[in-house]
Amino acid sequence: MTTTEIQLKPLPGDLAIWFFIFMELLVFGLFFMVYAVMRLQNIELFNHYQLTLNRELGAANTVLLITSSYFVVRAVGAIRQNKINQCINWLYAALLGGAGFLILKSVEYVGIFSEGISLTTNTFYMFYLSLTMFHFLHVVLGMIILFAIVINAKRGAYNADDHIGLETGASYWHMVDLVWIILFPLVYLIR
Amino acid sequence: MKSYYNVHMIWAAMLALTGATYTMGRLDFSGVDVVFLLLLASLVKGSFIIRDFMDLKDVSLLWKVIMYGWLWSICIVIAITYVISS
Numbered sequence: 005m006t007t008t009e010i011q012l013k014p015l016p017g018d019l020a021i022w023f024f025i026f027m028e029l030l031v032f033g034l035f036f037m038v039y040a041v042m043r044l045q046n047i048e049l050f051n052h053y054q055l056t057l058n059r060e061l062g063a064a065n066t067v068l069l070i071t072s073s074y075f076v077v078r079a080v081g082a083i084r085q086n087k088i089n090q091c092i093n094w095l096y097a098a099l100l101g102g103a104g105f106l107i108l109k110s111v112e113y114v115g116i117f118s119e120g121i122s123l124t125t126n127t128f129y130m131f132y133l134s135l136t137m138f139h140f141l142h143v144v145l146g147m148i149i150l151f152a153i154v155i156n157a158k159r160g161a162y163n164a165d166d167h168i169g170l171e172t173g174a175s176y177w178h179m180v181d182l183v184w185i186i187l188f189p190l191v192y193l194i195r
Numbered sequence: 196m197k198s199y200y201n202v203h204m205i206w207a208a209m210l211a212l213t214g215a216t217y218t219m220g221r222l223d224f225s226g227v228d229v230v231f232l233l234l235l236a237s238l239v240k241g242s243f244i245i246r247d248f249m250d251l252k253d254v255s256l257l258w259k260v261i262m263y264g265w266l267w268s269i270c271i272v273i274a275i276t277y278v279i280s281s
Contacts, residue, residue: 033265033269036272066217071210182244190273
């Protein structure tokens with residue numbers, strides 16, 4: 005191999021999860037684009053009702069998801085060094101971050117619903133609720149996957165040489181984070 | 196020389212970018228310039244996630260194009276709609 009050649013690595017985790025991630029990103033991407041285009045036709049309405057959202061909770065949730073994703077990176081790093089207990093602890097920390105996200109989002113929804121707001125209130129809330137709830141369900145699914153990985157790790161299913169299942173779940177969790185990175189500024193901040 | 200480009204610094208940088216974008220939103224800054232700055236922050240954070248968290252920096256060009264292409268496409272479309280509306 006010459007010095008100019010780069011050794012390509014395979015995708016982390018199972019190849020199937022990457023096709024699933026690709027499909028998920030396409031769906032969310034379409035949702036984001038439709039939101040942006042629909043806002044063009046209702047600029048004043050979107051700008052007005054965007055200010056009713058709790059930006060503090062939105063920012064706190066961003067911090068929680070980024071940090072949770074970081075913990076998953078640490079878990080993968082630990083298993084690559086065969087440090088199984090460390091890996092499990094990082095996964096628990098990541099699950100805690102995900103739980104924190106779900107709690108804050110639920111607090112936000114309780115506030116919204118207690119004011120009588122629903123999907124049919126107006127176009128902005130229709131997008132806000134459907135986009136964030138769709139993402140909420142992905143966080144729930146991601147946490148179920150992470151929890152299954154913890155159980156497998158405790159059973160000794162992963163080690164430094166074989167941890168494809170862990171990488172598969174980690175990739176999905178990072179996708180959930182990636183989607184929120186766009187969703188948060190688009191729905192809560194950009195006006 | 197010690198490299199400061201590591202996963203810990205990337206995490207810290209993403210939190211700092213989140214704080215900066217939240218502050219811009221909280222102060223009700225608006226306009227195309229602010230939209231570009233917020234989208235730029237999302238592009239940087241998204242690139243960190245794809246490159247370093249998902250660990251795609253050394254995978255085939257096809258998957259890099261898919262992932263970065265998704266990120267850039269979304270941000271460009273959003274930017275265009277905000278430019279039109281300004």
